[in-house]
Each structure stands twice: as C-alpha cells, then as structure tokens.
Amino acid sequence: MNKKLKDVQNSIDDRGVEIQKVGVKNVEVPLTVQRKNSENQIVSAKAQLCVALPQKYKGTHMSRFIEILTEWEHKDLGIDIKGCLIDILNKLNAQKAEVKFNFKYFIKKTAPVSKKTSLMGYDCSFKGSYKINGNYKFVLGVKVPVTTLCPCSKEISDFGAHNQRATISVHVTYNENDMIWIEDLIEDIEKCGSCPVYPLLKRADEKYVTEKAYNNPKFVEDVLRDIVLILRKNKKITGFEAEIEAMESIHNHSAWAYQKEEL
Amino acid sequence: MNKKLKDVQNSIDDRGVEIQKVGVKNVEVPLTVQRKNSENQIVSAKAQLCVALPQKYKGTHMSRFIEILTEWEHKDLGIDIKGCLIDILNKLNAQKAEVKFNFKYFIKKTAPVSKKTSLMGYDCSFKGSYKINGNYKFVLGVKVPVTTLCPCSKEISDFGAHNQRATISVHVTYNENDMIWIEDLIEDIEKCGSCPVYPLLKRADEKYVTEKAYNNPKFVEDVLRDIVLILRKNKKITGFEAEIEAMESIHNHSAWAYQKEEL
Amino acid sequence: MNKKLKDVQNSIDDRGVEIQKVGVKNVEVPLTVQRKNSENQIVSAKAQLCVALPQKYKGTHMSRFIEILTEWEHKDLGIDIKGCLIDILNKLNAQKAEVKFNFKYFIKKTAPVSKKTSLMGYDCSFKGSYKINGNYKFVLGVKVPVTTLCPCSKEISDFGAHNQRATISVHVTYNENDMIWIEDLIEDIEKCGSCPVYPLLKRADEKYVTEKAYNNPKFVEDVLRDIVLILRKNKKITGFEAEIEAMESIHNHSAWAYQKEEL
Amino acid sequence: MNKKLKDVQNSIDDRGVEIQKVGVKNVEVPLTVQRKNSENQIVSAKAQLCVALPQKYKGTHMSRFIEILTEWEHKDLGIDIKGCLIDILNKLNAQKAEVKFNFKYFIKKTAPVSKKTSLMGYDCSFKGSYKINGNYKFVLGVKVPVTTLCPCSKEISDFGAHNQRATISVHVTYNENDMIWIEDLIEDIEKCGSCPVYPLLKRADEKYVTEKAYNNPKFVEDVLRDIVLILRKNKKITGFEAEIEAMESIHNHSAWAYQKEEL
DSSP: OTTTTOOGGGSBOOSOOOEEEEEEEEEEEEEEEOOTTSOOEEEEEEEEEEEEEOTTBSOOOHHHHHHHHHHHTTTTTTTOHHHHHHHHHHHTTOSEEEEEEEEEEEEEEEOTTTOOEEEEEEEEEEEEEEETTSOEEEEEEEEEEEEEEOHHHHHHSSSOOOEEEEEEEEEEEEOTTOOOOHHHHHHHHHTTSSEEOOSOOOHHHHHHHHHHHHTSOOOHHHHHHHHHHHHHHOTTEEEEEEEEEEOOSSSSSEEEEEEEEEO | OTTTTOOGGGSBOOSOOOEEEEEEEEEEEEEEEOOTTSOOEEEEEEEEEEEEEOTTBSOOOHHHHHHHHHHHTTTTTTTOHHHHHHHHHHHTTOSEEEEEEEEEEEEEEEOTTTOOEEEEEEEEEEEEEEETTSOEEEEEEEEEEEEEEOHHHHHHSSSOOOEEEEEEEEEEEEOTTOOOOHHHHHHHHHTTSSEEOOSOOOHHHHHHHHHHHHTSOOOHHHHHHHHHHHHHHOTTEEEEEEEEEEOOSSSSSEEEEEEEEEO | OTTTTOOGGGSBOOSOOOEEEEEEEEEEEEEEEOOTTSOOEEEEEEEEEEEEEOTTBSOOOHHHHHHHHHHHTTTTTTTOHHHHHHHHHHHTTOSEEEEEEEEEEEEEEEOTTTOOEEEEEEEEEEEEEEETTSOEEEEEEEEEEEEEEOHHHHHHSSSOOOEEEEEEEEEEEEOTTOOOOHHHHHHHHHTTSSEEOOSOOOHHHHHHHHHHHHTSOOOHHHHHHHHHHHHHHOTTEEEEEEEEEEOOSSSSSEEEEEEEEEO | OTTTTOOGGGSBOOSOOOEEEEEEEEEEEEEEEOOTTSOOEEEEEEEEEEEEEOTTBSOOOHHHHHHHHHHHTTTTTTTOHHHHHHHHHHHTTOSEEEEEEEEEEEEEEEOTTTOOEEEEEEEEEEEEEEETTSOEEEEEEEEEEEEEEOHHHHHHSSSOOOEEEEEEEEEEEEOTTOOOOHHHHHHHHHTTSSEEOOSOOOHHHHHHHHHHHHTSOOOHHHHHHHHHHHHHHOTTEEEEEEEEEEOOSSSSSEEEEEEEEEO
16 A cells, blocks of 8 residues: 555656646636735636646656645635745745736726726736746736727728727736736726727717727727837836737638737 | 606607517625524625516616616525515516526535535525516526446456536425425535535545445436436425536547426 | 457347437548538538437447548548438438537628638538438538627717627528528628628728728617518528627627527 | 828837737638648638837737638648738738647548547647848647546455546647658557547447557556657657646546747
8 A cells, every 4th residue: 555655756767858847737726916005806717827847757646736725715815925835835845936917807897988887807917937036027918909090091091980899918927025006907908999998888888989999990900019118118027928919800800919028 | 868868768769579588687786695503694696687568668678787786785595585576576577587596605514534624615596486476486596416336347447437526406396385495406516426526625535436436337327317306396386407427538529417396 | 269259239138218319429531511602611610410219229339430431531521411321320220310510610800991802700500311211311511700889889978889899600501502602601791791701901991990880880689680581582581590699798698689480 | 082091000119028829810711731642622711920029119010811811722831821921021021920730630540450440630830930131940849639547446356446537738849851740649649548549449449449548558657658659769759848638537627738849
C-alpha cells in the first residue's frame, strides 16, 4: 500500500528540460473583487495557475493549486493576488509563479437622459506573476463594448451612417504601490468610442445616443489612437496592450486595430 | 419634438402575423439562487426574456424587459421566477411570457478518502413560462461532468481501459407545488457515471476514483439508461430531457446519447 | 484472445429502456455539397449520426458510423443524405436513424454598385432522418447575416439611426421530391433585413447600403414577419423554424424573435 | 456627388500616433493548402490581415484587404503567403503587413492493427509577416489531439489509470528556404503523447491503443519535455511555442504546460 502511494511527481527527471509554465487551467472559482466606493463583489472566475518547474523534477503537484484556491475562498482572493502567489511559491516549492483570473464584473450604468440605472456586466481579468527575489507584476484587463459610427459612411451618404457594436480590450500594467480601479479604467476607455452602450435606454435616451454617435464618427483607427493617448497620459501605467474589434454592420467580418507599448 | 418621441412600436401592423416569441437575449444579470440547507447564492446569469406579440402591434417594448430585470435585482429573482413572469405580462401587456437564465452554480464537494472539500461550478438553468389564464411551467436544467470508463476497452484489453470526462445534461419539469433542489438533482445524476469528478483530489483519493471507475465501466448507453430510470422513479418529475456526451480519450469526437420523455 | 475481443455492445441489457438516440457527435468530415448552376463544393463539416437502440441491446457499434462516413467520402455525401441513412440502418441493424451536418458554404456576392464580386461564407446544415417502413424527412438550415436599422431610433432622432449586424437562422422542411437550393433560400431571406451584408464594398457601394438601410428601417419583429410571409408562400415548404438575433449597437445584448410553423 | 465620395481615410491625422496593426479579422475564405505527396487541399479559413499605419494617415483602406483575398482565390493563397503579403504592401502603400489564416486540415490516419483508414481534421494556422527592406517571417501552427495516461494514477492504483484527451498546440518558425510539412510536424508531435487518437478504431485497434497508453503513462510535463526535445533537434526550426492542455477525466479542469524558445 505504501508503495502504491509513491510520490511519482517527486521522482527525478533526466531529460534536462526546465519547464517554463505548468499548472491548472479552466478552474472555476468564486472570486472577491474590490469595488470603488462600495462593498466587495463576489464574481465567478475561470482561474489559471502555474509555476516554473526545475529540470530535475518529473512533475508538479497539481492538487496543491486547488488547495490554495480553496483556502483563499475564505480570504480575499482577487484583492490580494500577491499573497496568493507567495502561497503558491511556498507550497509548491517553486521559484516563479503566475495566476490569471477571468471574470464578469457588474457596474451600475446611468442612462444619459432618463437617468435610469441598470447593471452592466464587463469581462475583466487579473494576472499576476512573482519570482523569488524578483519583482511582482500585475496586469489588469477589461473588455468594453461601445458603439462606433463610420466617418466614411457618414461623409459619403446623403443620410444615415452605418454603426455597430465594437469591443475594446485593454490590458494595463502598473506598479505595486499604485491602484487603478476597474471602474475608472472602463470609464476612460468608454469615452473613446462614438458613444457608450447601456443595458437600459428609454426613448429620450435612444434619441440621445443615436445623435451622439452620429455627431462623433470614429474609425477603429480613431478609437485606438484616442485610447493610446489616454493610456500614455496616465502616470501610473507602465505598459499596455490595446485592441478594438468592430463587428461591422455592413459586412460579416470585423475591422480591427491593435497597439502594444512599454511606457 | 413630441413628434420625434413617437411610440413607433405601438403603431399598427397589417401583415396579420402573430409573433410567438420576441424579446431580449444574452442580457447579463446577477441572479439570486436558493441553496439547499444554506443561505442564497448570488450568481452571474445570461438572461433571455420574451413575450408573444399580437398581430396588430408593430413591436414590443424591449426596454421594459431590462427595467423588470433591474427592479428584480433588489428582489429575489431566481427564486420567484413566476413573480417575474407576472410582472412581464403586466408591464408588456402580453398574454404569454417566457424567461430563461443560464448560470454557474457552486457546490461544495468532499473528496472520497481525504474528505478534503472544494467548490465545484456547475452550469445550471431556470426556464419559466406563463400564459394568462393558463399554466405556469418551470424547467430546471443542470450539466454534470462525470468520468466514464469503456466496458469494451476493459473487456478486450489485458490491462487498463480508456476513460474520459463526459457531460450529462438534464432538464426536468415539475409541478409548481413541488420543489427539486439543484443539489439533489446533481447528486442523483452524478451516481450514473463510472465515477464523479472533483476539483480537489489527493493521492489516496486519486487511487480511489481510478479504481472505482475501473470497477464500474459504462457506455454512454448505460449512463443514459440509469439516468432515465432514476428520473422516471422521481414522483415529482413530470417530464425530462437527458443527454450525455463523452469526449472520448481515444478519438477526437464524442460518443453521445439522448432521451426525452413525458411522464 | 478470442475471449478478449468479445462484442460487449452485443450483450443483453435487462433494464428495459429503449434509447431514442445514440451515436457520435462532433466528427469532422469533408462533405460534397451540390451548388446551383455550378460544380459541387467540398466543405468542412461537423457530423452527428445516431440510431435508436432497442431495449435488449447493451450498446450500439460506434465505429460503424465512422466507417460509413469514410466510405461516403468517395461518394456524394451531402447530396445523397437518404442513401447514407439507409446504409446506417443496414450496417447498424437499426429501425431509425438521424444524421446532421453543419458546414460553411461559400457563395459569390456582387456589390450593388461597383458590381465587384467576392465570396461570402454562410453557416448551413443538412439534417435527415429515416425510419424503416416510414418516411424520410429532410431539414435544410441556413444562417444569414443582414443589417437591421431601428425604425424607432430613426423616427425619434434628428439625424442618424442605430443599426447593427443581425443573424437570421432558418430551418425548412420540404418533400423528398422537391428541391430547395441553399442559394435561393439565402436570397429570399436576405431581402427581409434592412439591407444585405457583403464582404467587399467600395465607396459607391458603401453609400448605397448606408442609404438603403436608412430608407428601409426594420425591427426584429418586422424582419421575422417578412420571413414568415415568404416561407408560408413557398409551396414546397412543409414546415419551418425562423429566428433573428440583432446584436444591438446601442446595447451589449441582443434583440431577438422566433417563430415555428407547420404548413 | 463628388464631394460625397471623398476619401476620408486618406485625410490627415494630427494626433501623432503610428498604429502598429490595423486591418480585418474573421474574414471567411477558401484557402489552397499544399499537401505532402498529394494534390492540394481546399480548406475553409478564417483570415486576419493587417498593416502598420503611419501617424499622418487617418485610416487604412479596409476594402483592399478583401480585394486582395478575392484575387488570390484564383491563385494559390496558402501556398504563397509571401506573395500575398507583397500585394498588401503594394496595394495599401504600407511598410509592414501581417496575415494569419486558421483552418481545418484533413489527414488520412491508419488504424494501428486493422489498418483501416479514415480522415481526421486538425486545426492548423499559417502566419506570415513582411517588412519593406526587412525579413519575411513565417509561423506554422498545428493542434494535435492525443491520449495522455496519468503515471501517478497508474502507480498508486491496483488496476486501471485515468486517461483523457489532451490537445497539443505547437507553433514553429523556420527559414524561408526551408519547408516543414504539416503532415511531418503532426506526426512528430503525435508521438509525444501516451498514444495517438484516431477517428476509426475496430476492436483489435481499441485493445492496442488501450494497452499502448497504459504502457506509456505521461504527465503533461512529460509530453511537453518530449516535444521540446524533438523541436530543439529539428535543424530547420528557429523558434517555437508549445502548449499541452489535458482535459482531466477525474476533474472538471485541465492540466496544462507551456514553453517558448528561440533556437
């Protein structure tokens, strides 16, 4: 029996290959997320956790990742990503670790004219990595749907202009001592489209957003450039990736633009 | 200006076509779900709400669906589906309404030997429909991952047997005065595979589940038949749909079985 | 050895449950599809094949489905669905069989003003079922993207109107002796939106589609009603399911309408 | 009229932001792919094409990407990626361009004992980039499903061992004057699992693959290391990314490992 429960993972590997990342993926967990000016929000997340594995070990101990996630359900996982990473380094006896959480986060939106409120869900992500004796790195990701209205279509047409829903994806890195709220990042990005989108719009609001988008036509190039300028101006941000995909209403494909910068 | 805010949806349509279902889809909302023997769980849901539209009206009022969802965020949407349906009938002045919510629901699982606990997320759904002067109908849906181990592979091989993750999807209808807990339905279904799956398994647990599956080989046909027998025996259930898809470990396709019955 | 290769599937089952559908799912195969006024097109399909299983048999023979698909690669699978079903009934010794193929089908589109052509891919499906001594039933499915422009937004706004890409899904049943071309069904449905979509549009085309959609505003209710009227009028069609989902450009959710009729 | 058809994209932008990538995404096209030892295969692809946009221009000309794809349908797009990139640079007057095609590619597989053949579809990708006066870079991507059988589960259990389908994703870069066949890359990678998967397996084959996997247990770490060693040994390969995700049959999540190397 004792023989049976041998720790195979701990046996020696002689292939001489250090593995950069090994761990678990698509683990579903509840996650506590800190809200701006409000109490915490519990969200459903998909988690990915990994470590680097030195060449001498045959395998990592996958169940320990789940044990750590389970312990953190009673703590504030999502608020203390670094604490979770330190736990991983300790319990898996590793030198480098990385975690990533993707989740839907709800924010109250106020309609522009009727002032009616409703909740809107945004796809967000937290990614953290940590090396022993090295630096902690954190990346915040948000996906923000907006309306884009085509400047060319408006210019060349006698009336109307094609417009569509577009999704802006932004990932930003910032220093450990700084804090960027999901709410603030989304608000900044949302301004870069032709108009924000809302779950609840009454007729007076619908008139407002229709006319606002028509008065504010933007190519994906325009949206991307405005995002780049806003992110460059934010002193906390040390690097970013930004992407916009517009699900063109006159085509069955998307217009798309992308930028990555270290600041 | 008044002319501008005309209620176009309310104008007369003369095509003579009554629409069976019209409404909103892929609306993201937080949902309160009643737990067995515990406090409520707040989940992230995708909602679909619709009504039947008489032939004389040009359109329905889509924003009212979102208003109703917003009001119900402060009430117990997910617990009182019927109350939500009655609100829809009233506010949209409709004769028939239907709502559907898909969400991830977390349940604590206990590993079979180590007794370590962890949370596992299950895809669940609530579907309700209601007609004026007619019946309320409710359908509970759950997706349950299990292990299946192939009886043929075991029988013909000198050692080992191929096994894989399979997903069992069950939708059950039951009367308004009855109650079926998500937890109970999942527990019943989970027994029908070769072995349940768990997020957290230590070595002694892994030995247990490996041997249990090997001792309990099942084709998708076997799993489906056992589910059918269990659902038929449940006096509360008045109809069901059951499906199992096994992501075969020796192929790149799935084995699959399906049954629908009125009881 | 002989014992080892026992036919486990063929053994007796005493649970008394006849299985309605059992087979394989998500099998990838090349499929030959007949084009209108042109040579055949080879497409990539996802196949689902199943049979009904009498209560006395423990299991079906899954590998035979793949053998049949393999044989049909050299014949005209996709053109002779009934022939494939008859093969299944024979080789699996079954009373009922059903097959389903989902595939991307390319059609040449001509831009409205520049007359430039380009290929557009449509998601299509073939579904056939057959019973010994019973009827053969065939269902053709197509998904057609179109532009929809909101009548309410146009009416209440001083300029512009929100519009978006919408997907119309239609499944039609027709008699064995009739023939409905994918090309014809798509053309009929495409007319029901505010404007068709195209892969390739030059500036003169973009002006045309922008103004056409603005002159032809339609709610999802309008699109659905026009589709219902067109399908009812087609003498070959004996039943249909129709659905439209508009990815609203002012919201992060969809407007949606659905109809099912036996004619 | 002339005023109407103004080239808005060509107007001057004064924000001073050069855009790294702008173009079209999710364009569906037929693609010609060169087979090893056989005639070409026409596949359905999703295309992404983009250019870098100098800071002075407001926008790129999206319709030209579609024109280029349309012209290349009559040529051997998929075989001459570099030719397509040169066309993009010329027609969009750009300095840098990138294209990416994702497609399903069918390869004949022979069952290990019965020698029966069947076609299996693999997700593949071509990515090419080109700079004026710079280098052409090409990346070939393949996804290869295999069986993995857990060494720990085998060691600690009295009988059986959990196994599952795992997907290996590999992207390799190689020099312009070299050629790596999709068929060869897949064959090399497939050997790194516990056993390959096949669409068609008769009983003698099923016995063979069951026993082969049991005799060849591998963690995701083992599979990744064997892939790394094979790719490092291939003199043509100048860099790679490799990833394996095993859809654990005893969990509802995946085990996962990743490596990226410049050689």
